[in-house]
Amino acid sequence: MNDTAHEERFGVSSLELFFDLVFVFAITQVTALIAADPTATGMLRGVLLLALVWWSWVAYAWIGTTVRVDLGLPALVFGAAMGAMLVVATTLPQWFTGSRIAWIAVITYVTVRAMHLGLFLVLGRGTPGIAGATARLAVGVGLGAVLLLIGTGVGGTAQLVLVALAVTADFAGALLGRGRGWVVHVEHFAERHGLIVIIALGESLIALGLAASDTAMSGGVLLTLAAGFALSAAIWLLYFARETAPLEHALHSATGAARGRAARDLCSYLHFPIVLGIVLVALALKKGVVAIDVGGLGATLHGVGAIALGLGVPLVLGALVAMRARERSGIPSPLMLALVGAALIGLGAAQVPLLAVILAQTVLVAAATLRRADGILRG
16 A cells, blocks of 8 residues: 555644553653562563563554544444553553463453454455455464563563564564555654654653752762753753654655665664663663762772663663664764663773763764754765
8 A cells, every 4th residue: 555545644643642651650660670589580561561562652653654543433343452451551560470460461462462453443444455454463462462471471581482472473563564554754753763763862850859868969970960950951952852753754765665674673673772772861861860879989880780880871772872873863973882882881881980871972962953064974
């Protein structure tokens, strides 16, 4: 199906903004879950749950770029899905416990995904392109649902493996059909993904503020608040000042199935590491406030906190570099240099005072917004 089949253009509706509020809570829950279990296993669990939350958001973002969702049946399904996702977000911390609440979380999540497929099938009646694309997508969703349910039953390490396989099946399912059948309204889709970046950044500020509110608010804590805010602001500036225009141009330049593939790669796939990176930044800031409160300005982070501190910003920058390469818009040298610098700093995140790491990362991200005067590195 080609994108000219649907000429109507519409902006992001208030219902979609309302829908996103549940995902603010879900992302906050993931950050809190990792913070409460600062081990490699705890981090892996958190990343997998974030991937499940992400792909459920992506599913409904694709509906929103296909039709207006604030009218008729789509509005009813969105409302029901929002209520169900609230249950999922609330029960996320119990996902790997094998308890009755864990079963509620998994079954409700599967229901959210099934509602999405059902709505797309209804929308696709009489439109073979959408119907075929939905049927192909259902392969990965269905396989993932089965793996999640089996994992809840078996528990332990086997559940971790099965959830990882479910996430893989879900992400891989979007590759079937090579973009055929999907409708993408460029401005709407780009705006939706910009809003989810804002949501993730907002969650990082919430995590930072909540952690600081539990301390005596010393000078060191206040300085960490300021540094954390500056880093979040720098990421916001880089994304919206430098990356949204090339994204929209790349989507506009493609047509038909090629536009579907571009939207899948640039938005559905490559925005996930951006959101994951911001969540890791939030975790590092949360841990950092506690470390500064206890150890003073020279405090360092260790374990999962140091990993999050060292990995979060490079993930964001790496995703933006990958987006530039996929867009074939050229990789600005300040962005590439910022990625290399952030990665090198990340290697020493456990040995360097965390405030110094945060400030250095902020400078690098802010510098990446600069235009290169003598050309670009071609992707």
